[in-house]
């Protein structure tokens with residue numbers, strides 16, 4: 001396997017097929033990443049070259065293998081209450097919005113579910129303290145089937161909940177013991193508020209999603225080139241109600257889109273109300 005070479009032609013074909021399928025953009029400096037992440041899979045499939053793997057991904061039965069390739073080429077890193085300031089902003093706004101309606105939040109690249117369950121912990125706290133009404137719900141989507149299966153299970157190594165307070169851990173999680181020592185499970189009372197589904201952000205939304213009060217699109221735009229970033233941001237923002245909050249990863253820089261937004265703080269925007 002050491003001499004498996006990623007030829008220019010195979011690299012270009014793989015870049016093209018991943019861009020078409022999921023908007024993923026790999027420039028020349030990602031060549032080693034593509035090579036190193038796919039080499040083991042090619043070996044596992046008994047193929048002898050990157051060209052042969054590109055044939056599979058471009059062929060008529062690519063679907064299952066495309067999921068495997070996507071899983072290898074994307075990073076699903078996430079953890080509970082990542083960028084805690086974002087949750088403070090959400091809390092302030094939800095408190096200000098009061099009981100006007102049952103809140104709806106979309107976690108649009110939810111990975112293993114840490115993000116939607118963090119939002120759920122916050123909204124449940126706000127419900128208990130009478131700051132928001134009880135019918136709130138969270139839609140959590142990702143392109144990866146594998147992470148969604150794990151997210152629905154809601155079981156995590158304890159370290160991923162390092163930013164969760166002891167009090168919230170007690171109220172919203174069950175700690176494993178014996179063989180499950182070191183694992184934590186999110187309780188059903190939170191899980192019932194979160195609906196998981198598979199969604200490719202680079203394709204048109206084929207369901208009527210209604211309007212959300214807040215959308216988290218964090219740490220996924222980094223995969224896309226500039227035109228795709230804008231297209232994805234505008235597509236997602238169609239489903240945000242005017243005055244609603246839009247979160248992106250702070251490290252992802254400025255959001256360029258046609259939808260008018262006000263800046264709230266780094267990585268947080270509010271959709272402008274119609275003039």
Ligand SMILES: C[S@@+](CC[C@H](N)C(=O)[O-])C[C@H]1O[C@@H](n2cnc3c(N)ncnc32)[C@H](O)[C@@H]1O
Pocket residue numbers: 022023074075076077078079082108109110111112115141142143144147199200201202217218219220223249
């Ligand atoms: C780094 S994780 C972000 C998780 C979480 N939002 C956070 O900030 O912690 C990025 C996720 O984006 C997903 N992703 C990549 N391309 C996507 C696409 N075209 N549509 C939907 N999800 C995508 C990946 O599967 C991965 O789970």
